[in-house]
Amino acid sequence: MDNEIPDAEARRALGVYQSMRRLVLAVVIVLMFVTLLFGQATFPPATFVHEFLEMIGVLLIFLGIVGRLWATLYIGGRKSDSVVTGGPYSITRNPLYVFSTMAAVGVGAQMGSIVVTVAFGVVCAAAFHLVILREEKFLKKALGEPYKAYLDRVPRFIPNFSLYQEGDTGSFKPRLLLNTLLDGLVFLVALPFFEVIDSAQASGTVPVLFHLP
Structure with missing residues (x-):
């Protein structure tokens, strides 16, 4: 087939895109944490809206991590092969991007701000x-015509x-699953991180530069 790419070249190119994906994710997460560090929701922590957003956020973070693992079971390093x-x-x-965005929304929700929750999802998806x-x-x-179809x-x-179709997971590669799990665990850092931020802001150690609804 004229549009086939040699296996070695395909794997190198795919490696570049995977690195780009991790870089984008890392940059987005850093920007998110900076926003959360100096911002505060207009809804106080004890209010229903704040508590509800935090609860939904925790659920989204866990669903995002599990979803990324689910996707990795199927893709299993076969992205450039079939x-x-x-x-x-x-x-x-x-x-993988859908579930990462879901987890990012969950991180934003930990601030207790509707604006931040939505903004994190939009920025990550973009x-x-x-x-x-x-x-x-x-x-x-x-991949040619099969991929175009x-x-x-x-x-x-x-x-x-x-x-939805169940399909075949192909050969199982524990290393890829472990890498995906470790990548996803970054989102879990948001949970203790927010507790530290709340305490630091309450004590005045960290200044609150802006409030968001």
């Missing part, structure tokens, strides 16, 4: 969108649950 269409990849082409577009361009060349059938980001 079109993976089972499990989460049957309802969205980029489940950042990943740029990576997704470059990945798609590469995969069209690497997959593009026509499955949505890029917002899941379509009516398309």
Whole structure:
């Protein structure tokens, strides 16, 4: 096939995109934590809205981590070798990014601010969108017509649950699953981090520069 890419070249290119994905995620997380460090919600911690957002946020963080592990079970290093269409990849082409965005929303919710919760999701999704577009361009060349047919059938980001198919997980690679777990655990740092921030802001150690609803 004319549009096939040599295996070594494909793996190098995919490695670049995976590194880019981690870099984007790291930058977004750092910006999020800086915002959370010096900001405070207008809803006091004891109010229903604040408590409810925190609770939903914890749920989203855990769902995001579990979802990333689920997606890794299916993709398993096969991204440049074949079109993976089972499990989460049957309802969205980029489940790893979807679940990462979900976890980012959960991190934002820990501030108890509706604005921050929504903003974290929008910023994370927009950042990943740029990576997704470059990945798609590469995969069209690497995988050819089967991937183009997959593009026509499955949505890029917002899941379509009516398309769900179990599919095949392929060969299981514990190392990839471990790497995904370690990446995802970064989101869990938000939970104790917010407790420290709340205490530091309450004591005046960390200044509150702005308030958000």
